[in-house]
Amino acid sequence: MKMRIAIAGGGLGGLTLARILHRHGIDAVVYEREATRSARTQGGSLDLHPESGQLALAEAGLAGRFRTEARPEGEEHRILDPAGRTLVHHRPQPGSFSGRPEIDRRALRDLLLDSLPGDAVAWQHRLVAATPRPDGGFELTFDGGHRADCDILIGADGARSVVRSLLTDAKLSYVSTVVELTISDADRRHPDLAELVGPGNLWCVGVSQILAAQRLGDGTIRVGISLRAEDRDLETYRSKRALLDLFEGWDPGLTALIEAGDGTPTPRRIEAMPIGTRWAHQPGITLIGDAAHLMPPVGEGANQAMLDAAELAGELAANPADPDSAIRAYEEAMFTRTHAIAEMSARVQAMMLSPTAAEEITRFFTPRPSEPAPAG
Incomplete structure (x- = not known):
């Protein structure tokens, strides 16, 4: 693919997309607002799910590296009441990667950054505007006045996405x-x-x-x-x-x-974002991760962003001569997949902050006799 691909945002979704595209011989530039990879802390740890985050890392060729950085013991999860009494105590199988092992966000981001060519990320490029060009593609304007052009623009720029405004007026x-x-x-x-x-x-x-x-x-x-x-x-x-x-x-x-x-x-x-947010397909532009389907933080955000990246990269690699068909196919599958996950995330969020949260969470995290405990 000789088209110029711009990825707005160097979080986990944007970097996963760039890495998988790179493995398929497709170049992309990630425009990241931070000045360096260490400009700010990256938050806590997250549990990568086999069907989403771990699957995306496998597509990125980084499953082995993930296992060296992840902490299976981090799956241990205890739930207490205000008096300090234990309600639930989930202990993972020692040393097992079969569940949802934890990995620090910083370690995961570094793993992805280290897998990319040195010029794949343009640091200190905060996107402030994207303007459609008459002949197709977009002109990108960054804080400070720098400009760049692209043929395909992918918004991986999070909750306050600039790219999202070109596709939908959905309100947070x-x-x-x-x-x-x-x-x-x-x-x-x-x-x-x-x-x-x-x-x-x-x-x-x-x-x-x-x-x-x-x-x-x-x-x-x-x-x-x-x-x-x-x-x-x-x-x-x-x-x-x-x-x-x-x-x-x-x-x-x-x-x-x-x-x-x-x-x-x-x-x-x-x-x-409102559950079920969709947009009409437009040529040369789409969204992944929080830019596409911002959900309450109950364990799905990073996993779905990385799966978005893997599925979009897969479609583009499979149909390099018709990227718009690839984007359309990705969007339809993503809308269907994330609708149910957004509904579940909203229910879990409401449960966690309800007046009867202790009872509801205990039931939710207590496995039936034939089931493993859900990961936190």
């Missing part, structure tokens, strides 16, 4: 608030909390609120507080004291996760 809705803290060097500085969290994920579930913690590969603990969407200034959540007040009456061994956090808490609003 506010579904919850998350407040994040980090506890660095937890094994040495807070061994009691390191033991509490264990090697994987811990959820402490109350009435319409969750206090969660996650172990990263470097021993850092990421703490996340999930709250229902409400009309409150986010600045009120930057105070540990205000957060501790929200969890008044909880076991002090649990709220110690908030007290031990390094620095100031970081709050953010969680948004989602």
Whole structure:
């Protein structure tokens, strides 16, 4: 394929797409707004699902590298009530990769970056506008005034996608608030909390609120507080004291996760796109990942973004003479696949922040006698 392909966004979806295209001999340029790969932290860890994220890495030829970086023990998942009583405790098979092993987002992104040619990513290129050209393709304008042309534009630019606006006017809705803290060097500085969290994920579930913690590969603990969407200034959540007040009456061994956090808490609003969002096919342009189907963060976002990338790359490689037919085929399959997943994600999000969340989550994560426990 001699067409110029531009991928807006160097997250997991955009990089997976570039890598699989590269394996098929198809060049693409990833335009990434960050200045370098280490310009900011990449968040916590995620569990890669065999049918989506792991499948995409296999298509990328990176399954072996993934196994060297992933942590099967990170699948361990405990759910407690506010008094610290264990409701669910899922222990993975030691050393087994048959489930959904955890991998740090930073490690996964580095794995993908290292698999690409050095000129495949144009750093410090934040897309601000994409203008259709009269003869087809798009003129891209970046922050600072730099411009580039492309024949095919793929929006992998996340929740606030610039490319999305060329295809749909779908509006985001506010579904919850998350407040994040980090506890660095937890094994040495807070061994009691390191033991509490264990090697994987811990959820402490109350009435319409969750206090969660996650172990990263470097021993850092990421703490996340999930709250229902409400009309409150986010600045009120930057105070540990205000957060501790929200969890008044909880076991002090649990709220110690908030007290031990390094620095100031970081709050953010969680948004989602309307379930079933579609757009009419347009030549030379499409979306993947959060740009296409932003969902509540219940474990599917990165996995679906990577699967989008694998399926789009596969269609383009199979039909290089007619990229528009390839894009159309990808979109129809993606719309069908993600509709059910978006519905499920919304149900899980509502369940997790419901007044009866502890009972509902316990039922959800307690396997029937013949079933394995679902991964967190």
